[in-house]
Amino acid sequence: VDAWLEDFRTDLKSITQPTLVIHGDADQIVPAEASGKRMGQFVKQAQTHIVKDAPHGMIWTHATHVNKLLLEFARSRRTGRLAGGDPPPAVLARSGTR
Numbered sequence: 447v448d449a450w451l452e453d454f455r456t457d458l459k460s461i462t463q464p465t466l467v468i469h470g471d472a473d474q475i476v477p478a479e480a481s482g483k484r485m486g487q488f489v490k491q492a493q494t495h496i497v498k499d500a501p502h503g504m505i506w507t508h509a510t511h512v513n514k515l516l517l518e519f520a521r522s523r524r525t526g527r528l529a530g531g532d533p534p535p536a537v538l539a540r541s542g543t544r
Contacts, residue, residue: 455488461488461489461491462490462491464492465489465491465492466493466495466515466516467482467485467489467492467495468482468497468504468515469482469483469494469495469496469497469500470497470500470501470502470508471497471499472499472500472501473500473501473502473504474501476502478496482494482496483496495515497511497512
């Protein structure tokens with residue numbers, strides 16, 4: 447994959463919308479420590495959810511949990527607030543596919 451050698455950190459800094467990052471803590475292809483957990487450094491309004499025991503293909507293995515997070519996001523966009531009172535995020539889901 448050509449993109450493996452690309453450094454997208456500068457591109458990430460251009461994201462100005464609140465963003466939802468979903469990443470599995472059992473991802474052995476792109477570990478959460480190297481990617482999802484670092485998003486807050488680059489996307490200033492990132493809200494990160496690390497899904498316990500979720501692998502790289504978590505949209506299949508943990509579909510119920512991922513869908514719950516996405517639905518919560520969609521509802522928060524409609525109401526303008528999250529359950530905890532935080533502003534709603536945009537979506538950047540770590541799906542394991544490009």
